[in-house]
Amino acid sequence: MKQHLHNLFTKALKQLEISQNVATHLERTRDTSHGDFACNIAMVLAKKLRQNPRDLATSIVEHLPTNDEFIAKVEIAGPGFINIFLTKQAYHSNIDDILRLKTEYGKSKLGQNQSIMIEFVSANPTGPLHVGHGRGAAYGAALANLLQTVGFKVHREYYVNDAGRQMNILAVSVWLRYLELCGETIEFPSNAYQGDYVWDIAADLHRNHAELFHKSTTEVFAGIPPDISNGGDKELHIDGLIQRSQQLLDKQYKIIFNQALNTILDNIRHDLEQFGVEYEEWFLESNLTDTNKVQQTIEQLQAAGHTYEQDGALWFKSSAFGDEKDRVIVRENGQFTYFASDIAYHKNKLERGFDQLINIWGADHHGYVPRVKAAMTALGNDAERLTVLLVQFATLYRGEERLQMSTRSGEFVTLRELREDVGRDAARFFYIQRKSEQHLNFDLELAKSQTNDNPVYYIQYAHARISSVMRQLREQNQTWQYNKATLACLATTHEQTLLVALARYPEIIEMAALAHEPHQLTYYLRDLAQNFHSFYDTNKILIPNNELRDARLSLTAAVQQILQNGLAIIGVSAPEVM
RNA sequence: GCGCUCGUGGCUCAGCCCGGAUAGAGCGUUGGCCUCCGGAGCCAAAGGUCACAGGUUCAAAUCCUGUCGAGCGCGCCA
Known part of the structure; x- marks a missing residue:
């Protein structure tokens, strides 16, 4: 409908030889006495054209068609608003569309089948997903659905950091716990993973391989730089332990490493699946490192003259591309930084041919955005193709009590616990x-x-209430038929309000998708539900009068369909009974 | 110190991108509504200098500047 009006206005303006996009100046009114839509274009243009806004509004209105089936009347109000009143016909055709298109209703071709890769969650496989990840999961999944609904080709991806230093830290953590199970007494590194799940993996290892990986504590810790608790550096301490364990275990190291990785990754997959979040692809960082892609990307940056060496490390001149300072990509010890593989990853994303990239990151990563964009630019790509959406943290409360979490210390509420506690529907809804x-x-x-x-x-x-009405109808052995003509019976205030609410759905979907704001949909659904409850309370649906009954059933069925469609997008179920 | 985000009734938040016609919800509070399709519901009332101060504009919660307050980030960590 909005599109329809938009076309009419554009045409009218064209006849007046004015070229101006009216899209943002055409809005639904808040007050029904102002009609259904209001347009403030006359006031916007008045100054530029040196005309009185009311006069201008008059001439625009004169160029609008007088016989449009969806427009009842047009008024000029206040300082120059053009208020449009729609016909009942306009609203009835919405019901028609909803009942005919069903789950397809609300979809559009706005995205023109452009491809969008949306990467979200991508938590390191070093521990179970916690409630902090849940928000990114719920938000990303809902946004992906929205974009798909408005006609984008969506590729959902989880980037698995299975090749970095953090994974080695995990492997060492598991091994040390395993050694404890073998009876060794060790001082657990402050920078290692403390969570109970590390014990679990270690216990599995001990069960399946017995003492196979057993080394003595003295052998393991000999000559390792002291931990921070002994006045040393926790990073050097853990790096030393990584190196030592790789030496001592040799090929066996990989067994421990993989056991840890696979256990946790399976866990994450399972959690997300139970949470109703699915991906087209799980992309492994090791794909990039195993094929030398990180090395190649660095060489490309070097060849283009965007790097330099300093203090034994290799730096990328990101400050030349808008970042606040330059960044290390190869550390003094020869290892790539996380950033280096991330550059390679983003390069890879673009090479796969996506028109647009969306990353959903925690808000704590916001400082990271400029450097990734800088790298894209330096590699000759258009950084505009990447949109980074930041998601703020969620703070958990149990009533008044604020719950604390900390990943390293292992005290956190996992996503699984949350889902088991409050249920998937409530969790998905609350997050977005x-x-x-x-x-x-x-x-x-x-x-x-x-x-x-x-x-x-x-x-x-x-x-559920609507389902119940439909059930009642069947139990009374009655049938009903949708007939557009009967919709003319819908005359009460509540019925009118519902008709308007239903008509807004496609507009909400479009807006929520383009603005990346799924929360708009939750507000809309709440409004729609409220409008329905009000209607239900004062207008009995199952009444003897067949025509009015069928009209109300049509309206009710349409509401049910929209609730279903909307809830599906945000990943919440639409139950028949509760 | 610099950067990003945020500041709207007692509480939790929409609205801000794209300035418009009396600032919207929900919860909580107060008071009503079950002979009737599910009361997990409905109706109504009270409650707001839109953090503060300037500026731009015919018009500012919305745009600009500054101040104050909150969160986060400023590693050869990821």
């Missing part, structure tokens, strides 16, 4: 109901409560 760059207070008590405090249940209840 706030604007992503807004800090989120996630109240476990509220998410679990099955009362009207909880918007998830409120929306789902509307859907």
Whole structure:
């Protein structure tokens, strides 16, 4: 409908020989006395054209068609608003479309089949997913669905950092715990992974391989630089242990490493699957390192003259491309930095031919954005193709009590615990109901409560109520038929409000997708549910009058369909009964 | 110190990108509604100098500048 009006206005302006995009000046009104849509274009143009805004509005209105089937009347109001009142016909055709297109309703071709790769979560496989990752998962999945709905070709990807130093730290952590299980007494490094899951993996290893990897503590720790607790450097300490374990274990090291990686990765996969989040691809960092892609990328930067050596390390001149300072890509000890492989990864993404790249990162990574873009530019690519969306942290509350978490210390609420505690629907909904760059207070008590405090249940209840009405109808052995003509019976305020609410759905989807704001959809669904509950309360649906009954059933069925479509996008179920 | 993000009723938040017609919800509070399709519901009331101060504009919660406050980031960590 908006598109329809947009076309009419553009045409009218063209006849007046004005070229101006009216898209942003055409909006739904807040107050029904101002009609359905309002356009402030006359006021915007008045100054430029040196005309009185009301006069200008008049001449624009004169160029709008008078016989359009969807426009009832057009008024000029206030300082120069053009208010458009739609016909009932306009709203009835929406019901028609919804019932005909069903799950297809709301889809559009806006994206023109452009390909978008959306990378999200990508947590290091060094521990289970925790509630902090959940927000990125819920947000990314919902956004991907939205983009797909408006006609983009979406590729969801999880980048697995299976090749970095952190993975070695994990392997060492597991091994040290294993040694403890073998009866060794060791001082566990402060920089190693402390969580219980490390014990679990170590225990598996001990069960399956017995004492195969057993080395004495003295052998392991001899000559290793002291840990921070002994006045040393925790990084040097752990790096020393990594090197030592690789020497001592030789080929066996890889067994431990893989056992740790696979256990955790399986876990992450399983958690996301249970959370309703699926990927087209799990991309392994080791694919890049094994094929020398990181090395090649660095050489390309070197060849282009964007690097220099200093203090024994290789630096990328990112400051020449808008970053605040230059960055190390090869450390003094010869190892690539995380950044180096990330450059190679982004290069690889572009080489795979995606039109646009979207990364969803935690807000703590915001300082990282300029350097990645700098690298893309330096490699001769258009950094505009990459959009980084930052997601703020979620703070967990249990009622008033604020819950603490810390990954390294191993004290955290995992995503699995959250899902088992509050359920998938509530979790998915709560994660995205706030604007992503807004800090989120996630109240476990509220998410679990099955009362009207909880918007998830409120929306789902509307859907279940409708299912119940339909069930009643069947139980009474009655049938109904959709007939567009009967919609003319819909005359009450609540019915009208619902018709308008339904008509907004495609506009909301489009806006939420393009603005990357799935939370807009949650607000809309809540509104729609509220409008339905109000309607339900004052307009009985199953009544003897067949025509009005069928009209109300059509309206109700349309609401149900929209609730289903909308909930599907945000990954929440639409239950028949609750 | 520099950078990014945020500051809207008692609480949690929309609206800001793209300036417009009396600033919207939910929770909480107060008061109503079950002979009737599921009360996990509905109706109503009270409650706001949109952090503060300037500026731009016919018009500012919205744009600009500054101040204050909160979070995060500023490693040869990832």
